[in-house]
Amino acid sequence: MIRRPPRSTRKESSAASDVYKRQVKETSEKDEMGGKRDQSEGEPKTSKVNNPKIKQPGKWMQDEHERFVKAIELYGKKWKKVEEFVGTRTGVQIRSHAQKYFNKLNK
DSSP states (O other): OOOOOOTTOOSSSOHHHHHHHHHHHHHHHHHHTTOOSSHHHHSOOOOTTTOTTSOOOSSOOHHHHHHHHHHHHHHTTOHHHHHHHHOSSOHHHHHHHHHHHHHHHHO
């Protein structure tokens, strides 16, 4: 993170502006040499869709919903066990899906 000099600095060259100039220079040198700005850029990208161990965001897939319904039949509202049975969703996602599912059943 680059720290900018305070606006109250009146002189063209102050300790704060020197630090800012050095930080800008170091950042540009890293970019030219292929260096990383932050660690997230260098991490390998994994596809959440292809990796079933990663918790899925967004819309529920048909197979996930089928596992969810089967888990509800087996375990009832024991959410931790339902979460383990489904495998690709968090407890919060399971409970939210259950709320919508039960509301839809009652209509």
